Amino acid sequence: MKLFDIVIVGGGGAGLYAAMEAMKTNPGLNIAVISKIYPNRSHTSAAQGGANAALANKAKDDTVEMHIFDTIKGSDYLADQDAVEVLCSEAPKIIRELENMGTPWSRMEDKTIAQRPFGGAGRPRCCYCADKTGHTILQTLYEQCLRKGVQFFNEYFALDIALDGSRSKGLIALNIKTGKIEAFHSRTVVFATGGYAKMYWNRSSNAAGNTGDGQAIAYRAGIPLKDMEFVQFHPTGLRKSGLLVTEGARGEGGYLVNALGERFMSRYAPEKMELGPRDLVSRSLETEILEGRGFDSPAGKYLHLDLRHLGADLIKSRLPQIREMCMYFEGVDPIDEPIPVRPTAHYSMGGIDTDNFGRTIMEGVYAAGECGCVSVHGANRLGGNSLLDILVFGRITGRAAAEEAGKFNPSPITDAEIADKEHEIRSFMRPSGHYERYGTLREELGQALAQNVGIFREASKIEKGIEQISILKERFSHVRVFDTSDVYNTNLIQVLELRNMLDLADTVAAGALVREESRGSHTRTDFPVRDDENWHKHTTYTLEKGRPHLGFKPVTMGRYELQERTY
Amino acid sequence: MTDSTIQHTEDKRDVTFRVHRFNPQVDSKPYFDDYTIKLEKGITVLRALNYIKEHVDPSLTFRAFCQAGICGSCAMRINNMSKLACTTQVWDELGKTREPDVIKVEPLRNLPLIKDLVVEMDPLVGKMQHYENWVDSTMPEEQWGRKEFLVSEEEFQKYDKATDCILCASCVSECTILRAHKEYVSPAVLLKSYRMNVDSRDGHHDQRLAELVKDHGVWDCTHCYRCQETCVKHIPIMDAIHGIREDAIERRGTKDTSGARHAEAFMEDIEKKGKLVEATLPIRTNGMAWTMKNLLPMAFKMVVKRRTPPPPPLVRSTKDIEKFREEFREMSGHVAKDHQKKSGE
Numbered sequence: 001m002k003l004f005d006i007v008i009v010g011g012g013g014a015g016l017y018a019a020m021e022a023m024k025t026n027p028g029l030n031i032a033v034i035s036k037i038y039p040n041r042s043h044t045s046a047a048q049g050g051a052n053a054a055l056a057n058k059a060k061d062d063t064v065e066m067h068i069f070d071t072i073k074g075s076d077y078l079a080d081q082d083a084v085e086v087l088c089s090e091a092p093k094i095i096r097e098l099e100n101m102g103t104p105w106s107r108m109e110d111k112t113i114a115q116r117p118f119g120g121a122g123r124p125r126c127c128y129c130a131d132k133t134g135h136t137i138l139q140t141l142y143e144q145c146l147r148k149g150v151q152f153f154n155e156y157f158a159l160d161i162a163l164d165g166s167r168s169k170g171l172i173a174l175n176i177k178t179g180k181i182e183a184f185h186s187r188t189v190v191f192a193t194g195g196y197a198k199m200y201w202n203r204s205s206n207a208a209g210n211t212g213d214g215q216a217i218a219y220r221a222g223i224p225l226k227d228m229e230f231v232q233f234h235p236t237g238l239r240k241s242g243l244l245v246t247e248g249a250r251g252e253g254g255y256l257v258n259a260l261g262e263r264f265m266s267r268y269a270p271e272k273m274e275l276g277p278r279d280l281v282s283r284s285l286e287t288e289i290l291e292g293r294g295f296d297s298p299a300g301k302y303l304h305l306d307l308r309h310l311g312a313d314l315i316k317s318r319l320p321q322i323r324e325m326c327m328y329f330e331g332v333d334p335i336d337e338p339i340p341v342r343p344t345a346h347y348s349m350g351g352i353d354t355d356n357f358g359r360t361i362m363e364g365v366y367a368a369g370e371c372g373c374v375s376v377h378g379a380n381r382l383g384g385n386s387l388l389d390i391l392v393f394g395r396i397t398g399r400a401a402a403e404e405a406g407k408f409n410p411s412p413i414t415d416a417e418i419a420d421k422e423h424e425i426r427s428f429m430r431p432s433g434h435y436e437r438y439g440t441l442r443e444e445l446g447q448a449l450a451q452n453v454g455i456f457r458e459a460s461k462i463e464k465g466i467e468q469i470s471i472l473k474e475r476f477s478h479v480r481v482f483d484t485s486d487v488y489n490t491n492l493i494q495v496l497e498l499r500n501m502l503d504l505a506d507t508v509a510a511g512a513l514v515r516e517e518s519r520g521s522h523t524r525t526d527f528p529v530r531d532d533e534n535w536h537k538h539t540t541y542t543l544e545k546g547r548p549h550l551g552f553k554p555v556t557m558g559r560y561e562l563q564e565r566t567y
Numbered sequence: 568m569t570d571s572t573i574q575h576t577e578d579k580r581d582v583t584f585r586v587h588r589f590n591p592q593v594d595s596k597p598y599f600d601d602y603t604i605k606l607e608k609g610i611t612v613l614r615a616l617n618y619i620k621e622h623v624d625p626s627l628t629f630r631a632f633c634q635a636g637i638c639g640s641c642a643m644r645i646n647n648m649s650k651l652a653c654t655t656q657v658w659d660e661l662g663k664t665r666e667p668d669v670i671k672v673e674p675l676r677n678l679p680l681i682k683d684l685v686v687e688m689d690p691l692v693g694k695m696q697h698y699e700n701w702v703d704s705t706m707p708e709e710q711w712g713r714k715e716f717l718v719s720e721e722e723f724q725k726y727d728k729a730t731d732c733i734l735c736a737s738c739v740s741e742c743t744i745l746r747a748h749k750e751y752v753s754p755a756v757l758l759k760s761y762r763m764n765v766d767s768r769d770g771h772h773d774q775r776l777a778e779l780v781k782d783h784g785v786w787d788c789t790h791c792y793r794c795q796e797t798c799v800k801h802i803p804i805m806d807a808i809h810g811i812r813e814d815a816i817e818r819r820g821t822k823d824t825s826g827a828r829h830a831e832a833f834m835e836d837i838e839k840k841g842k843l844v845e846a847t848l849p850i851r852t853n854g855m856a857w858t859m860k861n862l863l864p865m866a867f868k869m870v871v872k873r874r875t876p877p878p879p880p881l882v883r884s885t886k887d888i889e890k891f892r893e894e895f896r897e898m899s900g901h902v903a904k905d906h907q908k909k910s911g912e
Contacts, residue, residue: 024708037630038688040734041638097712102702102768104723104730111717129730135637136730143701146692154689177681207633240609243635298607328636328654331609439621483626485592488682491625 011039014369015192018398047134053091075378081558169410179486201446216500229511237344358397379520639735703771738794754794761807786826841888
């Protein structure tokens with residue numbers, strides 16, 4: 001039996017940084033990264049904008065303190081202030097560290113790392129590499145892990161934590177290439193599997209695999225999740241794919257137009273028009289669609305982002321990537337036709353409840369990145385803070401796991417436990433009379449969430465959503481995996497991912513229903529204002545008898561008192 | 568307002584996807600399945616495959632992840648060209664088909680087949696490791712995080728484009744050398760090696776270069792440009808390959824590898840004769856002994872089949888050839904000056 005000191009689930013920014021830092025902390029440790037895709041494919045690569053750090057390269061008067069305040073304000077005061085302090089004060093160091101190991105940052109005249117302004121930040125502090133920041137960070141980390149000889153188990157799908165009483169003794173995973181269920185005996189397990197916003201399916205900008213696998217595994221093992229109701233929506237996703245059309249398109253002067261031909265933003269933000277804050281613009285688009293002024297298509301209702309008046313020259317020179325994206329993914333050239341858009345789910349603030357060292361309540365289990373919830377983003381994440389989060393807390397968690405791995409001596413995972421999982425997997429393949437298709441359920445889940453637990457929420461709708469989710473869960477018990485082969489069974493993987501999303505959808509809806517206020521990304525039409533007296537607290541969810549049991553945790557305050565959030 | 572003003576009317580068409588199938592547990596060899604579905608304009612090949620998987624045949628197997636052209640998972644051969652399924656519009660492909668409305672979909676070449684459209688990526692990762700495709704920082708790890716290296720925008724420009732690479736392996740699939748020799752370093756790994764070698768923060772340049780000039784390395788490329796043509800991120804991969812070669816000759820001279828000697832022989836012929844002397848090229852590249860052993864039997868066969876080049880290469884010094892030599896000398900002069908400038912910096 002091979003015993004690992006640390007098994008890291010997920011090979012994105014957080015997982016790879018954790019692996020590197022753990023090896024650095026103690027080179028003698030036996031560390032494995034298991035990932036359902038090749039690590040260089042991870043969704044970290046999709047982050048374009050950059051990572052915030054008060055390097056003060058661009059604005060000489062920028063300080064860590066200002067970064068802390070911007071983040072807390074942006075979170076609508078739900079972030080834990082001690083965690084935010086860690087995030088922001090570690091930021092300059094970690095950006096330099098990435099630079100020292102070879103990340104190609106864009107540069108300023110004086111050869112230092114370039115920085116640019118970003119939404120909700122008082123100073124230009126977003127470090128970037130053109131519009132491929134996440135991609136280059138991910139490549140660098142993967143390269144460095146290869147240099148250090150990190151053991152990768154690529155294309156393994158994590159199934160469950162193996163329990164030793166109330167603590168973890170490792171992980172059970174499916175080898176996608178062979179179809180075999182394998183045991184990873186391990187002193188510690190770190191979950192870094194990314195977010196869960198893909199549960200909104202084609203109303204999400206996320207990769208197909210951002211299905212909250214780590215959160216669902218932790219939840220099933222009895223580990224609490226936190227603040228799951230907070231899901232950030234971006235105003236302009238492409239109609240068919242949900243992919244983002246960045247704010248740059250509106251920045252250059254693009255119009256948002258409804259089916260009546262009106263620039264409808266005049267109703268919601270007469271001065272700022274299309275350039276209002278992200279959540280306000282998202283809500284405006286949603287209102288137009290709900291009130292019947294959207295266009296109709298088989299892929300759902302949508303509105304137009306019209307760039308035609310900007311002219312071919314400007315579109316070609318200033319927005320070439322956006323034009324390319326519209327042609328690739330929507331088959332529309334913005335020079336000739338308006339772009340079909342609608343709001344799209346793109347980031348999950350909630351996740352596995354951890355402390356500032358990535359530790360969960362279960363001994364030996366850690367979480368980092370979008371998968372975890374420390375919490376540094378509270379009710380709303382600032383642009384440029386997500387890459388920073390995965391780097392800083394990836395590293396801290398890797399170090400914590402390396403330091404504490406020696407404390408645990410788990411018993412081995414037994415053959416019976418493996419056989420149990422094999423049986424569970426096989427049960428999806430057994431032919432039965434009545435069956436459901438996973439593709440249909442997945443689409444219906446996305447619709448149920450977008451319609452009832454989307455941008456605008458109210459008690460009656462959320463209750464309807466909860467009912468729909470429970471019906472979908474019932475139907476899921478009849479899902480059949482048609483592909484019965486062992487080798488590379490993506491039919492099976494997608495069904496397992498759907499199971500994870502269904503489990504988590506429960507918590508998102510339950511949190512949305514209980515939180516009777518509007519804060520950050522969570523907007524209740526029946527409770528339109530922030531209610532600090534009753535709701536300045538985190539929500540937690542523990543699985544009990546198949547339902548999420550809700551609890552609450554205080555927000556850690558610090559220097560900053562509650563204030564109204566205005567921009 | 569009537570419904571027709573809201574309704575977005577779109578083109579619809581029956582499209583057949585002729586997809587490569589292979590399940591190693593059942594099939595002794597690959598075959599093709601036809602799936603005909605009704606599609607509207609604006610659908611990508613990946614969305615069409617997803618539709619087939621969800622509604623027609625759940626056993627159809629392919630990789631896909633970000634669906635936004637940045638993760639590189641869904642590279643496959645569509646109508647005989649490697650590309651990303653997620654960034655390829657079905658309507659664009661319909662104009663390129665041999666059979667009307669039939670789009671052929673196959674797995675990448677030059678990597679071992681696993682199932683249907685999925686190939687093994689480990690060989691590529693193995694080569695990245697072999698050629699040490701990472702920055703080996705000149706700064707000791709204990710000092711990381713304290714201060715930045717100062718890098719000019721000009722230096723950043725040298726590797727900016729190369730860092731666009733998403734390792735989708737389309738270039739690997741189209742590489743003509745890899746078809747003959749699986750051990751060949753491959754275009755993506757050469758591109759990454761180049762990116763590391765021009766980075767002033769890296770301290771491993773010489774060792775990496777020493778590995779690159781060995782057999783199956785940078786000199787095996789035949790300049791067919793297929794990698795560059797196919798690159799989904801439009802990276803000038805050949806510039807990187809030429810960059811490594813120039814660097815190798817500059818730092819290591821022309822004597823240590825056959826590739827460099829081969830290039831030198833070309834240069835010599837052009838300078839002295841104005842024409843390539845093919846008959847003696849192998850001798851100058853690989854030496855007499857190697858040529859006798861490896862090429863003499865072939866030369867015999869060529870004589871028998873009357874396929875030998877016309878001997879001997881007597882070229883009269885025409886005006887055109889003189890002009891060509893003139894240009895060559897001028898170019899060499901520039902290169903020499905460039906090198907002087909570089910070493911003087």
